[in-house]
Amino acid sequence: MDKNQVVGVLRQMEKFLKGQEVRFTEALRVMKTKLAALQNSVSKFPQADQYAGAKSCPSLEVPAHGKKFGTKHLAGHEVHFTCSSGYQLMGPGTRVCQEDGSWSGVNTVCKDISECVSNPCQNGGTCVDGLNQYKCVCPQNWSGSHCQHQTQTAPPEWSVMNDPAFSRKPRCAKVDRAQHCSCDAGFHMSGTSDNSICQDVNECEVYKHEHGGKLCVHTCVNIPGSYHCSCPSGYKLLPDGRSCEDVDECLTQQHNCTPGTTCINSGGGFQCVNPECPRSHGYISYVKTSPFQCERNPCPMESRSCHLAPKTVSFHYLSLPSQLQTPATLFRMATAAPPGRAGPDSLRFGIGAGSAKGTFVMQRSDRQTGELILVQRLRGPRELAVDVDMSEYADRAFQAKHVAKVHITVSPYDF
Template sequence: MTSGLQFSVLLFLCFTAFQESQASQNCLNKQQLLAAIRQMQQFLKGQETRFAEGIRIMKSRLNTLQNTLIKSPPDSQTASCPDLEAPDNGKKFGSKYLVDHEVHYTCEPGYQLVGLSSRLCQQNGSWTGDAPYCKDISQCSSQPCLNGGTCVEGSNQQYKCICPQEWSGSNCQHQTQTATPQSSVANDAAFNRKPRCARIDRTQHCSCDAGFQMSGTPDNGICQDVDECEIYKVDGAPRLCMYNCINIPGSFRCSCPSGYKVPGDGKTCEDIDECSSGIHNCTRGAMCVNIGGGFHCVSPECPRPNGNTSYVKTSPIQCERNPCPMESRSCHHAAKTISFHYLSLPSSLPTPLTLFRMATASAPGRPGPDSLRFGIVGGNSRGNFVMQRSDRQTGELILVQSLQGPQTIEVDVDMSEYLDRTFQAKHVSKITVFVSPYSF
């Protein structure tokens, strides 16, 4: 309670008491009360003046703000860029044309992209760079024929692989079973059996076991093995088996390359996970990564210290930047986190295919970024990948050109965070892709 209000209450109580008993000893006399009343009147007059002055100042400021808003230009609409078309014999990825959004380009097999692989929508409503185009290249320049096969140019963007004798398939990806010489088959009792014969009504009837067929005359015939692998071959690749067909007396069996096993169906090939089964030879401290037909031992390492920038390993696949000095701009713009990821892919996967996603999440009690930018910062010289936004907080690494194995590809992608268009942090993911020589 303020002193002025306390005094007013006291004055009121005393004035009431004065009316009831002027002889009261607890209250002020008449002259003192009149003086107190005059003092309160001056106090209220001062308060009224200050209140009026505050109202006048507030009205003046509101009028000034109103005039400023009336004279200001209308709110600018969210800038956007004109539509873009995919290049001839190519593809365009990205359908949002607002500021800070990107589009990416890639070409069909047999063509090479000339120009920028991505363009950014700028604040002025224009795209960065010029539109790229796809240039026709040799069909054999990508070396599609495996295992020593020879590539021969064809028409309509087609090529043909001439394979060594022990390999077959459109890309020489299948190992063929060496044919058993006919002479050895003819002399092998397992592949040639006597028929089962019976004479019925003076006529001899002969039959063969399943998987054999009659050859010769009924009186002098023989049951020869049916080569199922040879019968069901199409374009040099066995149809009966996923990988390799081996003819056996009366039937066939399927085999798989090293690092694979034949599951219960007897026809397909299933990768052996050496890492989970513990049959790898990775040393202590190394991480085992299972790939198609084998495994790799990897030991991700953090970057070496560079000036004020240094990293510490916080998990087997992640490094985090140590705190930066306040004045070190280069340190603040270096990657805040670096993570390592390993993918195993079969050959000839259909595209486009999403391989990897990056996203952000704000810490509890802290505002998250209001803008993200995603990009490929290394390892995409052949244009096999594009990076595009899938939603407001997620970016996707997309495979846009089918890969032929065996090969290992490394690609680095980053995600930059912005708040009110001010750079906050950058995160880098280093992705290693192991491509199997087989399509399974």
């Protein structure tokens, strides 16, 4: 072949390669478009990557007069139930979606435990259920919490009688030959027109009868012509003269905690704490990295029990008023990966050891955060402890576990 023939063949090959390149580029573009559409359709299914192939359980009904916690219906997920005040939980408080697509346990119902069932009202009184209590509506001429007292001749309950300190003479003046008498503020006229006297008005009782509540958040003290509110030890009266606020002894340095301990404020008092790390056993040992956190020392490669032990143990102290409204989020637990290092692709939260089983539930608030929720009202004074654990997984393989030990002090008072 001469030079011209060689050049012609090379040009034909160049045109052929350019045509192949255009067709290959177009095919790649079409394939990328289809892959993007497929990925968008798959992402619309919640947690499809994590729970692909998992069976789903049917949705559970919320029990009448109760609440349900938990919205996931895939295998391994839990649903929790609680009842409203005045109702008792009958059946399991927690049901788990099993591998065969059915729920564990039996149906949960809330049974009425009304206090009026026992007919506590006497002498024809009508019982009315209220929040954590009942009230007797008494017929005429009967009074008392159970309509047990006759009141035909009784003086008003809000009037202070037979105490000279709570009685005063009225201020009288003659106007157009007629005598007019009046009492100072905080007193009311009692007796006949010829023999009248000013009796003290018990403002604490008047407020209770007219408004159905307490004038003071704690104790109302009646005094001649007026009243004042008092607070329990460890609390101070607020400027409104009726409300009480806890005194933070830790903040105001009114505690007696020794060096090496930490002051933790609580309702009406304080406590000095110095939490200790778990005891060493086998290859498992811990070191205290802060007053409220312990970290596990490195494990030997061959010790599986060491790797399964909590990597960190933290201590948390909460103070709650008595009868706190529920549900209430008390504590959040989350994970964060160090810069430049991939974090776990899934987390599992749970409730471990504790002294109040059934009082709390652990619920995921987002992919990286779990919440400890109080679902039963607590009456103080009381102390509880509950362990919350968070396990990290990567490619469905266990990586590490973290434990938070939550200590809760419930005040005797609801403020």
